Amino acid sequence: MTASPMLHPVHLVGAGPGDPELLTLKAVRVLRQATVILIDDLVGERVLEEVLDGSALARPRIVHVGKRGGCASTPQAFIEKLLVREALAGEKVVRLKGGDPLVFGRAGEEIAALREAGVPVVVVNGITAGLAAVNALGTGWTDRRHAQGVMLVTGHAQPGASGPDWAAIGAAAATGITLVIYMGVAQAPQLVAQLLAAGLPAELPAGVVQHASTDHQRCGLSTLGGLVEMLHSQQFGSPAVLVIGHVLDAAALQALPLADPATALRTG
Template identity: 40%
Template structure:
């Protein structure tokens, strides 16, 4: 008898942000195939809260530049375990479908005749900026946002400071990304926030502009994991310096003057 696979989003790493449906899937699992980021933090957090899971945990965690288990190996493992009749949870950081390759795992399992259930999770693209008091949209400041990785081609990203950009896995390419975005409509003075290790022990926020953030990152030794937010919504953050705060918008600039008027 073939088992099934549940693709469960672990969220950003705080066990309190795991969904109830995700918790129920973990409790019913025979085997948990877990990522490093998010997933491991949730399992540790559940254990600390006294939640006992009977499942065997298989760690397939990926480190930057090194894949402990290749994606093809993970796909094959999920099918193998399910064909042994086991109830398998593939515990993925954030949401399985936001830069998590969940779609690939779903397709592979379905092609092998294995039933798959998807349990969404809270993506770090939204939850980590919230830690720094940054909403990705805000009336009068931003009406849209785009989520990309630092490895994507961002030259084609349109919009100004009222179109928020969220960079995931972007620390290594931060200098290039900042320079590229500064050349566009956003300009060099566009606010930027970097939130390191969201919901983790090294949680820290750095705020600057596209012109300054690379130097700040080097000076402060910013490390992955981190989420980068670009746009005027950064001005709302309590971590924003006085010169970048919403009340300090430069009304001599046509763009910020319009935004300031909408705020009033």
């Protein structure tokens, strides 16, 4: 179906991991021009507050459409219908998602629904939580001394789906690939057991970052074999990112102020 030239495009905007200063200039501009914003639960609580304060335009209508694994969520089909309805009504619609819309953000389903309705779509990328998490741990996804690549995996399977093939993922990690696992805290006992069964060593470094880049950020370092116990004993919960691989051997870890990493991020 051909899009009507009278329709404003719907913008799927990445809010980044939570720190408002990590928004792109394009994201700020689009948010300030919006008349309707559909916002996810995982968007940092300060993002809209700081972006919209001081805007010369009227404040947009904010619609909360929470999507969080394991909790009561707004049905995806309803979100897609609402996006289409608001766009066809002539609104300037922004769908605001935590991190990047194209990284486990259901953007593909929303893009398809909008295109089917003849509504143009623009994606505004954001910094994904997995990148902010490894930064908080004092390293990166890749380091030529330790890792030749990175694999982004979701620990939360779609209802009715079988979930990731952890044996195959473990085999890839054994070749020097960093594993960055989103939504994996609740499934940690199962996924760790399968990675160990796939042959990854129990002493392989592993870490977790909860609420990456925000004032509530918490970090933990362990090994693959000790990861589940650390998550339990230190009461890590969602939203959090797990990082597994030899990039956590990096020398920068020796100076990492794990007691207060959120403050450390704002001193540079």
